[in-house]
Amino acid sequence: MQSTYFHTEIKNGIEYLIIENEVATCRISLFGGHVLSFIPKRDNRDRLWVSPLAFLNGERPIRGGVPVCWPWFSDDHGQEKGELPAHGFLRTQHWAVKQTDSTETLSKVVLIPGTTKGKGFEFDASVELIVEVGESLTMTLVTENTGDVPFSFNCALHTYFDVENIKDVELKGLYGEYKDKLSDWEILNTPTAYIIEGEVDRIHLEAIPSVVIERDQSDYIAIESSQHDSLVVWNPWQGAATMSDMDAFSYKQMVCVETAITQGKQLLPGEKCAMRQKVS
Known part of the structure; x- marks a missing residue:
């Protein structure tokens, strides 16, 4: 595909779609339907983070950017852990x-x-x-029941955001209760000053419409979400050293804030759900 605003390239067996207009650029891997980069030209700073050790050969899911999780989140698929791929099977498809x-x-x-x-x-x-690239990046994951019986599903836009130093980051706008994976899914209250000082793996159980990641005192990323029921916050901290596609210190440059459906969404025949995340 070659046009004024869109072109494709192939590298190591992966086809990429590159979008560039007057206000922003965006790079998408067609392996996984995976948005890898969004750079507004007003500041030329990428909003997304991709691990320098990410597998970019089509053999494994890509670490970073915006993986598409569907039709389940994490290992919530009703079978033993490891029986089915974590986060579903769309992120390893073309x-x-x-x-x-x-x-x-x-x-x-x-x-x-x-x-x-x-x-x-x-x-x-x-x-x-649906990916819309302008002054903001809007991603809409649309699920439609095209069959004759109802079904339930979970999903997420598992977005990795780029930060210079996680110790300078504060999340603003989160509220209510969250499930803490690191405390055997204990239900806890959202902290008032939301800073990351160690490993974090939390499912916030509210359809929170907007969150701000303050990357430092003069820079921030705004996230708007709709048609979701949860926001997930994740940083592996020193656990990154155990991952083959992250280096030991890369946790300092990223934080995941994920627009998600984790509590189950039922669709009747003919119904649609359009979960949306807007990044500015």
């Missing part, structure tokens, strides 16, 4: 470009996975990832 459209300041692409059926989910469904 996605196709269904539609593109662009003006000078807003470019849109619609991506679709090769299949939405796999072990653990045999229902009739369609999925689209």
Whole structure:
């Protein structure tokens, strides 16, 4: 694909879609339907983080950017851990470009996975990832029940945000209760001053509409979410050293704030859910 605003390239067996207009650039791996980079030209600073040790050969999910988790989140698939792939099976599929459209300041692409059926989910469904690149990055994950029976699913836009130093970061706008994976899923209250000082793996159980990541005193990332039921906050801290696709100190440059459905969303035949995350 070659046009004014869109072009593709292939590297190490992965096809990438590059979007560039007058206000921003964006890079998407069609392996996984995976947004890897969003750089507004007003400051030329990437909002997203990709691990320098990420596998970029199509053999494993990519660490960083915005992995698409569907039709379950983490290992919440009703079977023993390891029986099915964590976060579902869409992030290891090749996605196709269904539609593109662009003006000078807003470019849109619609991506679709090769299949939405796999072990653990045999229902009739369609999925689209709509990516809009302008002054902000908007990603909409649309799930439709195309069958004759209801089904339930979970999903997430598992976004890794780029920060210079995690010790300078404060999250603002989170509230309510969260489930703490590190404390055997104990239900705890959101801290008033939300800073990251160690490993964090939390599912905030509110449809919080907006969160701000203060990267330092003069810089921030704004996140707006809709049609979700949770926000997930994750940083592996020194646990990064045990991961083959992260180096021991890369936890200092990233934090995940994930727009998610983790409490189960039921769709009746013909119904749709359009979960959206906007990053500015």
